[in-house]
Amino acid sequence: MKKILVTGGAGFLGSHLTEKLLKENNEVLVVDNFFTGSKKNLEHLLTSPNLEVMRHDITFPLYIETNQIFNFACPASPVHYQYDPVQTTKTCVQGAINMLGLAKRTKSPILQASTSEVYGDPEVHPQPEGYWGKVNPIGIRSCYDEAKRCAETLFFDYNRQHNLHIKVVRIFNTYGPRMDPNDGRVVSNFIVQALQGNDITIYGDGQQTRSFCYVDDLIDVIVRMMNSEEGFTGPVNIGNPAEFTMLQLAETILRLTGSKSKIIYQSLPSDDPKQRQPNIDLAKAKLGWNPKVNLEDGLKETIAYFKRIVA
Numbered sequence: 121m122k123k124i125l126v127t128g129g130a131g132f133l134g135s136h137l138t139e140k141l142l143k144e145n146n147e148v149l150v151v152d153n154f155f156t157g158s159k160k161n162l163e164h165l166l167t168s169p170n171l172e173v174m175r176h177d178i179t180f181p182l183y184i185e186t187n188q189i190f191n192f193a194c195p196a197s198p199v200h201y202q203y204d205p206v207q208t209t210k211t212c213v214q215g216a217i218n219m220l221g222l223a224k225r226t227k228s229p230i231l232q233a234s235t236s237e238v239y240g241d242p243e244v245h246p247q248p249e250g251y252w253g254k255v256n257p258i259g260i261r262s263c264y265d266e267a268k269r270c271a272e273t274l275f276f277d278y279n280r281q282h283n284l285h286i287k288v289v290r291i292f293n294t295y296g297p298r299m300d301p302n303d304g305r306v307v308s309n310f311i312v313q314a315l316q317g318n319d320i321t322i323y324g325d326g327q328q329t330r331s332f333c334y335v336d337d338l339i340d341v342i343v344r345m346m347n348s349e350e351g352f353t354g355p356v357n358i359g360n361p362a363e364f365t366m367l368q369l370a371e372t373i374l375r376l377t378g379s380k381s382k383i384i385y386q387s388l389p390s391d392d393p394k395q396r397q398p399n400i401d402l403a404k405a406k407l408g409w410n411p412k413v414n415l416e417d418g419l420k421e422t423i424a425y426f427k428r429i430v431a
């Protein structure tokens with residue numbers, strides 16, 4: 121039995137990852153400060169004797185024993201990571217230093233949840249891992265983008281300097297059950313607005329694009345990445361390359377929910393990326409992975425979840 125640490129394990133992705141690791145018969149320690157995560161996300165797992173949950177902020181040192189580390193702690197929604205931007209940078213940078221120090225002491229492989237935001241507002245489309253990105257260092261998204269970039273730097277320096285066994289995945293927009301209804305991300309916002317009969321808020325003209333991956337596909341490849349050959353560090357893009365405009369997303373959600381909500385247009389936040397689509401050739405070749413769930417099927421599952429919790 122492996123002892124696995126999941127930081128941010130009470131969040132959206134972390135709770136799905138924890139569930140999968142428990143199913144595979146591991147012991148899991150979730151460490152979370154509950155800023156955006158919630159015990160509710162883990163409620164159905166709490167009876168497992170193999171799960172332990174600890175309230176802790178990873179910007180402070182953590183001395184525990186472990187065999188494997190998944191570093192997921194960090195708010196992912198722009199609304200939440202911009203709420204306390206200094207804490208966001210601390211979580212990404214000081215948090216990474218602490219988790220890398222822990223990995224070094226315990227000789228554990230460590231996987232970093234990095235992000236497509238390292239590409240910023242990309243000028244190369246779709247984005248391959250070799251593209252260095254176009255990121256504003258002083259904008260309202262920088263506390264997340266630049267801090268996640270710095271975390272990648274730290275991972276690769278610990279690898280070069282201390283021979284740490286690292287894995288870096290760049291996650292593209294992911295959605296599914298257990299997103300927080302007040303999270304502010306586009307999929308949860310549109311579904312909750314549609315179900316409650318409120319206006320659907322498109323920021324800008326709705327022509328900006330994103331590529332949405334269903335959570336089950338994403339968790340599958342994250343575990344594959346952790347179990348891949350030791351020399352394969354990444355960074356590797358993971359996401360579903362099917363690309364949609366925000367207007368197409370809104371129309372699809374209106375159709376699937378049968379909602380009478382109307383679409384309204386609000387101002388576009390600054391530095392909002394105009395387009396985003398992963399090139400996943402590396403994940404296909406190295407991890408034998410291809411996302412299976414298309415947007416409509418994934419949205420149906422997600423809508424069913426939100427119907428239960430916001431009804």
Ligand code: NAD
Nearest residue numbers: 128130131132133153154155156157177178193194291294
């Ligand atoms: P989330 O906000 O649902 O989960 C983040 C979790 O981290 C929460 O439980 C939160 O309480 C916890 N946390 C935040 N700061 C912490 C700290 N200092 N110490 C301990 N715990 C802390 O977000 P998510 O969508 O599950 O994202 C998880 C990870 O994946 C993040 O690192 C995020 O950057 C990355 N990611 C997610 C997406 C996506 O589309 N969901 C895309 C790219 C990258």
Ligand code: UDP
Nearest residue numbers: 181182183184217218219220221222224225
């Ligand atoms: N650290 C931690 N848990 C550990 C080992 C280290 O939280 O089990 C933290 C520690 O606070 C340190 C950081 O990780 O500041 C980096 O550790 P490293 O050993 O790389 O550096 P050093 O201790 O030499 O500063």
Ligand code: UDP
Nearest residue numbers: 198304305306307309321322323328366392
């Ligand atoms: N967005 C929108 N309406 C909303 C929330 C978001 O039009 O209610 C847009 C947002 O401006 C961005 C896209 O949807 O262009 C994705 O936003 P999200 O916050 O989900 O993720 P990110 O911008 O980090 O990819």
